[in-house]
Amino acid sequence: MTTVEKILARASGLPSVKVGDVVEPKVDLAMxxxxxxxxxxxxxxxxKGTNLTPKIWDASRVAVIFDHRVPAESAKTASxxxxxxxFVGVQSVTKFHDIRGDVGGICHQILPENGYVRPGAVIxxxxxxxxxxxxxxxxxxxxxxxxxxxxxxxxxxVNVEVPPTIKVxxxxxxxxxxxxxxxxxxxxxxxxxxxxxxxxxxxxxxxIKQMNTSSRLTLCNMAVEAGATAGIVPAxxxxxxxxxxxxxxxxxxxxxxxxxxxxxxxxIEINVAKLTPQIACPHTVDNVKPIDAVVGKKVxxxxxxxxxxxxxxxxxxxxxxxxxxxxxxxxxxxxxPASGKVFRQALAKGYVGAxxxxxxxxxxxxxxxxxxxxxxxxxxxxxxxxxxxRNFKGRMGNPNSEVYLCSPAxxxxxxxxxxxxxxxxxxx
Amino acid sequence: MATVVYKVxxxxxxxxxxxxxxxxxxxxxxxxxxxxxxxxAFNAKLKAKQIxxxxxxxGGQNFGCGSSxxxxxxxxxxxxLIIVAKSFARIFLQNAINLGLRVVTCPNIEANVGDELExxxxxxxxxxxxxxxxxxSLPKSRQAIIDAGGLIPFTRKRLLxxxxxxx
Ligand code: SF4
Numbered sequence: 001m002t003t004v005e006k007i008l009a010r011a012s013g014l015p016s017v018k019v020g021d022v023v024e025p026k027v028d029l030a031m032x033x034x035x036x037x038x039x040x041x042x043x044x045x046x047x048k049g050t051n052l053t054p055k056i057w058d059a060s061r062v063a064v065i066f067d068h069r070v071p072a073e074s075a076k077t078a079s080x081x082x083x084x085x086x087f088v089g090v091q092s093v094t095k096f097h098d099i100r101g102d103v104g105g106i107c108h109q110i111l112p113e114n115g116y117v118r119p120g121a122v123i124x125x126x127x128x129x130x131x132x133x134x135x136x137x138x139x140x141x142x143x144x145x146x147x148x149x150x151x152x153x154x155x156x157x158v159n160v161e162v163p164p165t166i167k168v169x170x171x172x173x174x175x176x177x178x179x180x181x182x183x184x185x186x187x188x189x190x191x192x193x194x195x196x197x198x199x200x201x202x203x204x205x206x207x208i209k210q211m212n213t214s215s216r217l218t219l220c221n222m223a224v225e226a227g228a229t230a231g232i233v234p235a236x237x238x239x240x241x242x243x244x245x246x247x248x249x250x251x252x253x254x255x256x257x258x259x260x261x262x263x264x265x266x267x268i269e270i271n272v273a274k275l276t277p278q279i280a281c282p283h284t285v286d287n288v289k290p291i292d293a294v295v296g297k298k299v300x301x302x303x304x305x306x307x308x309x310x311x312x313x314x315x316x317x318x319x320x321x322x323x324x325x326x327x328x329x330x331x332x333x334x335x336x337p338a339s340g341k342v343f344r345q346a347l348a349k350g351y352v353g354a355x356x357x358x359x360x361x362x363x364x365x366x367x368x369x370x371x372x373x374x375x376x377x378x379x380x381x382x383x384x385x386x387x388x389x390r391n392f393k394g395r396m397g398n399p400n401s402e403v404y405l406c407s408p409a410x411x412x413x414x415x416x417x418x419x420x421x422x423x424x425x426x427x428x
Numbered sequence: 429m430a431t432v433v434y435k436v437x438x439x440x441x442x443x444x445x446x447x448x449x450x451x452x453x454x455x456x457x458x459x460x461x462x463x464x465x466x467x468x469a470f471n472a473k474l475k476a477k478q479i480x481x482x483x484x485x486x487g488g489q490n491f492g493c494g495s496s497x498x499x500x501x502x503x504x505x506x507x508x509l510i511i512v513a514k515s516f517a518r519i520f521l522q523n524a525i526n527l528g529l530r531v532v533t534c535p536n537i538e539a540n541v542g543d544e545l546e547x548x549x550x551x552x553x554x555x556x557x558x559x560x561x562x563x564x565s566l567p568k569s570r571q572a573i574i575d576a577g578g579l580i581p582f583t584r585k586r587l588l589x590x591x592x593x594x595x
Contacts, residue, residue, distance in 0.1 A: 022567060022568075022569040034451075034452075035451070035454075035497070035498075037454055038454040038498060038499075041454065041455075042580060045580050046580050046583050046584050046587065047584070047587075048584075049584075050584060050587065050588060052587065052588075068451065069451075069452065074452060076452045076453070077452045080452055080454070126496055127495075127496055128494065128495050128496040128519060142496040142519050143496065143519065143522065144496055144497075144498040144501070144519060144522065144523035144526060144527075145454075145498045146498060146523070146526040146527060146578075146579050146580060147522065147523070147526055147579060149579075149580070149583070150526075150579050150580075150582075150583040153583050153587055154583060154586060154587065154590075158573075158579075158582070158583070158586070159522070159525075159569055159570060159573065161567065161569075193439045193490055193493055194438075194439070194489055194490035194493065194515065194517070197490065197515065197517060197518060198518050227490060227493065227517060227518070229518055284439055286439075371448040371451075371495075372447075372448055372449055373448055373449050373451065390441075390443070390494060390495075392441040392443040392444065392494060393441075393443070393444060393466070394443055394444070394447050394448075394466050395443050395448065397448075397449055399447075399466040
């Protein structure tokens with residue numbers, strides 16, 4: 001069996017499963033953000049007309065993180081957040097991360113950072129980028145609010161079809177200023193936005209072995225941009241290192257790995273040795289081009305952050321490029337660390353100071369401009385270059401603007417020049 | 429018979445169907461007003477109730493990709509549209525089934541705005557062109573949710589059954 005098949009078999013109490021089987025796995029972790037407000041409505045709806053009291057099946061397995069609109073941009077959002085806050089209190093949800101500088105941040109950063117994600121777990125989230133958590137060897141996928149309400153009531157996901165798996169084997173050493181973001185953009189471009197629809201992308205190969213968990217999170221985060229149900233890197237020594245050293249997990253770790261004779265739908269091999277920085281051009285994530293095709297394009301706003309690229313190593317590479325330089329006049333640079341913890345680490349390392357000296361605005365941790373709800377909207381006809389994961393029309397708050405996606409290195413180099421710039425320069 | 433009232437291309441994301449900036453709006457009574465909010469002409473028609481329930485919105489491949497936001501389904505359900513598409517993105521399809529939005533996967537469909545479609549259990553017939561296209565039926569397990577009237581009644585039933593067995 002593949003890693004995901006093994007996880008599903010065990011969670012469903014079956015000796016084995018095969019592609020296409022419909023199973024009801026027990027859920028190890030159920031995550032929501034502000035959309036918990038909608039989940040609560042649907043949850044209460046389930047109990048209507050019964051004489052049962054609405055009760056989460058296991059409050060210790062539920063996580064709620066405020067990140068999409070923090071601090072609240074409107075009275076409506078604030079009232080939704082208030083309602084969720086009261087609900088988690090009544091239901092005794094302890095994995096609740098409010099709008100705070102100590103424990104707050106983007107949901108997909110908070111989960112791994114706090115050791116909530118474990119290899120072999122079944123994780124569902126009311127957010128499509130829940131695929132991120134496959135980076136630690138879990139089977140993690142996005143669901144809608146009504147389905148989450150059902151999970152809260154029953155503790156199982158009632159309708160999971162065992163997905164086929166595509167094995168992605170990655171070899172070669174990245175060139176300087178090229179990394180996980182360029183790899184996943186390249187792969188999404190190759191597969192197209194629907195190439196992995198209903199499937200799992202399982203990552204293997206020497207390049208993945210050497211990748212840290214932060215980079216693996218970037219990869220699995222964007223697996224959904226190829227339509228994948230989940231991305232997964234089967235747990236290894238790096239996973240163990242991350243869980244012990246960075247997430248403070250003491251309990252034994254369960255390494256679930258694919259069998260030698262696991263059946264894959266397809267095997268894709270990628271050699272990254274010659275890969276150059278990649279850019280996803282408007283208005284689809286699979287419209288990917290090597291940077292040379294768009295070098296020189298004027299950008300009005302550069303964004304570094306999000307669950308894709310808002311971690312400490314992302315900020316480190318940007319700070320290195322920006323240090324002592326200035327953000328180009330006529331270009332705004334917005335940086336939003338993925339969590340309060342990342343923010344505090346970046347402060348301690350001097351990155352925040354370097355960014356501000358350069359003229360960038362460092363914002364509070366959260367989703368920020370990524371989905372164009374309250375901060376950092378674009379003006380008509382403006383162009384953004386962003387390390388986030390989606391460039392759909394209107395994504396950054398304005399349908400009459402464009403978003404290009406790139407790595408933190410490309411974003412930093414371009415903020416200085418005001419045009420899309422290859423950080424490798426002309427010499428590499 | 430169902431009339432095709434609107435046709436969109438491939439990879440229509442939930443950001444297009446229901447822009448992210450309206451995510452604080454969650455009530456199924458309010459989301460339909462914001463369906464295709466950035467597509468002023470179509471949104472206006474929907475809001476003015478110029479589109480009769482049971483009309484077809486024709487999608488290409490990967491309809492509903494992107495964010496898991498359920499408003500992208502509830503806003504269409506509010507107008508009782510039928511979505512016929514070449515393929516659907518996974519979360520959108522599941523959300524549609526859970527909320528009872530009628531979705532039809534028809535990989536080779538050819539139709540234009542104004543065409544009349546007849547949808548049977550196995551095929552979509554375009555009465556205007558006379559051509560017939562097979563459709564991909566849903567797995568049995570999903571049919572069970574539809575038959576129950578959506579995931580909420582389905583889960584309610586399961587809860588009550590569970591409550592009974594533990595008594
Ligand atoms: S940072 Fe962007 S992609 Fe990530 S969870 Fe927030 S809105 Fe979604």
